[in-house]
Amino acid sequence: MDISVLASGLDTIWVVLTAAMILLMEGGFALLEAGFVRQKNAVSIIMKVFVDIAFGALVFFFFGFAFMYGTDVSGLIGASGFMMGGDLTHIQLSISHNTYWLFQCAFVIAVISIVSGAVAERINFHAYILFTVAMTGFIYPIAGHWVWSTGGWLGSLGMIDFAGSAVIHGLGGSAALAAAMFIGPRIGKFSENGTPNIVPPSNLPLASVGAFILWFGWFGFNSGSTLSATNSSIGHIAVTTMLAAAAGGATCILFTMFRYRKSDPPMVINGSLAGLVGITAGCAFVSELAAIVIGAVCGIAMVFATEFLESKKIDDPVGAFAVHGVSGSIGTLAVGLLAMPELSEGAGKGYSGLLYGGGWSLLGVQALGLVTVTVWGFVVTWLAFKVISLFVPVRVTRDEELVGLDVGIHGVPAYSQENDFIEVTRLKNG
Template identity: 75%
Template structure:
C-alpha cells in the first residue's frame, strides 16, 4: 500500500467520523428544543427531528446534492448528480463521492433543524414535512451551489465561507424568521395590550445537555470541513471554534448579569451557540484573538436581537433567528475584516487587503439572507394552498404531542386533559 492510499484511507475515516459527529448534533437539537418548549410539545420536537434526518437525507440524495454540487454551465445550479449519478468528476478527489455526499448530507439536515425551532409548538406536522422537502431539495442546495460549488457565481467572486456561517446558518436563520412571522405567535404569547408573556422552558437541564452535544458536534462541523485528516489547519480550526464559543458564552453570562441583574440561563445557552455560529465561516482564516472577538460580538448581538424580535411580537421559541441568522451574518462579515494573509485569495480589511473581500462577503450575505427569507415565505404560501400550515386552536391548547401525535411525552395513569378548561384560555 503506497502513501497515497494511506492518505486517502485516513481522509475517508476522518470525513465519515466528522459526518457522524454532525449527525449527532440532531440529538442536540432535539434535546435543546424539547427543553425550551413546553412539556406538551416535546414529542412534536422529536418527531420533527426524525423528519429532518429521514426526509432530508432522502431528498438530498435524490435531487438536492445534484442542484448543489452537480456540474453546470451557468454558475447558478447544478445539473448532474441526481441519485449520485452523472458527472461528478469535479468533486474532491481525495475521498469518494459517497463519502463527500455523506458529509454534506449531515449539513443539509442541520439547515432544516434551524427552522424547526422557530415554528415549534404550532406548525402542522404535514406542512412541516413539505417544508423540509423544499428546504433540503431546492432552497439550501441552490444557494449552497452559489457559495461552495467550484462554478458557483459567489465562489467565483471570491466569497469565503469555510463551514457555513452564511450557507447554512444565515440561510437557515432568515428562513426561520420568515416562517415564524408567517405562522404567527403562539396563543397567549403576546397580550392584546402589547404585553409580552413569558413562556418558561419546560426543562433547562435537558436544553443544556442539548447545547453541550451541539458544542461537541461543532468540532466535526468545522474541523471536518477540511475534508482531510492530514490538513495541518485542523488544530487551529478547533482552537478558534473553542475560543469563539467560550467567548460567546462568557459574554452572555456577564451581559445578562448587567442587563437583567442575573445570569439568564437560556441566553447563556444560546450565547455559546451564537459564538459557534459566528466562527463557522472564518474558523480556518482568522487569528485566536479575532475568534474571541467574533464570539463575544455574536453573543451580545444574539441577546439584543432576541429582545428586538420580542418587541415586534415575533415569536421564536428557541431563538433560532437570533442565534443563527444574526450570528451567521456577523461571522460572514467578520471574514472580510479578519482573514489573515495567505489563508484566502483576498486578505481581510484589517490586514491591509482592502475592501474587496468585505464587499464580496457582504454581497453574499445579503443574497443568501434574502433568498432564505423569500423562498421560505413562498414555500409556506404554496403549502397553505393544499393544507393548513398551523394546527387548530384546540390542538395547540392541548399540545401537539396529544393533538397531532396522540401521545404525551410524560404520562401517568391518572393524567387527563380538560379540553373545556383549556378552551377558556385567552
C-alpha cells in the same frame, strides 16, 4: 503501500467520523428545543427532528445533492448527480463521492433543524414535512451551489464561508424568521397591547445538555470541513471554534448579569451557540484573538436581537433567528475584516481582511454573498409556505395548540402517568 492510497483512507475515515459527529448534533437540537418548549410539545419537537433526518437524507440523495454539486449551469444550479449518478468528475477530492455526499447530507439536515425551533408548538406536521422537502431539495442546495460548488457565482467571486456561517446559518436563520412571521405567534405569547408574556422553558437542564452536544458536534462541523485528516489547519480550526463558543457564553453571563441583574440561563445557552455560529465562516482564516472577539460580539448581538424580535411581536421559541441568522451574518462579515493573509492565501483564496491590509474587496464580496443568501432564504421560504398553505393548513387548530401537539397531533404525551391512558384514549377517539 502507496502514500496516496493511505492518505485517501485516512481522509475517508476522518470525513465519515466528522459526518457522524454532525449527525449527532440532531440529538443536540432535539434536547435543546424540547427543553426550551413547553412539556406538552416535547414529542412534536422530536418528531420534527426525525423528519429532518429521514426526509432530508432521502430528498438530498434523489435531487438535492445534484442541484448543489452537479455540473454547473451558469453559476446558478447543478445539473448532474441525481441519485449520485451522472457526471461528477468535476468533484475532485481524495475521498469518494459517496463519502462526500454523506458529509454534505449531515449539513443539509442541520439547516432544516434550525427552522424547526422557530415554528415550534404551532406548526402543522404535514406542512412541516412538505417544507422539509422544499428546504433540503431546493432552497439550501441552490444557495450552497452559489458559494461552494465548482462554478458557483459567489464562490467564483471569492466569497469565503468555510463551514457555513452564511450558507447554513444565515440561510437557516432567515428561513426561520420568515417561517415564524408567516405562521404567527403562539396563543398567549403576546398580550393585547403587544407586551410579550414569558413562556417558561419546560426543562433547562435538558436544553443545556442539548447545547453541550451541539458544542461537541461543532468540532466535526468546522474541523471536518477540511475534508482531509492530514490538513495542518485542523488544530487551529478546533481552537478558534472552542474560543468563540467560550467567548459567546462568557459574554452572555456577564452581559445578562449587568442588564437583567441576573445571569439568564437561556441567553447563556444561546450565547455559546451564537459564538459557534459566528466562527463557522472564518474558523480556518482568523486568529485565536479574533475568534474571541467574534464570539463575544455574537453573544451580545444575540441578546439584542432576541429583544428586538419580541418588540415586533415575532415569536421564535428557541431564538433560531437571533442565534443563527444574526450570528451567521456577523461571522460572514467578520471574515472580510479579520481574515489573516497567511491563512486565507494558504487556502487558495488570495484575499486578506480589511484590517490586515486587504482593502474592501473581500468585505464587499462577503456582504454581497450574505445579502443574497439571506434574502433568498427569507423570500423563498415565505413563498414555499404560501404554496403549502394551498394544500394543507400551515398551523394547527386552536384546540390542538391549547392541548399540546404531543397529544393533539401525535397522540402521546412526552411524560406519561398511569391516569394518562384514559385521557389519551379519549382524545384519540375524539
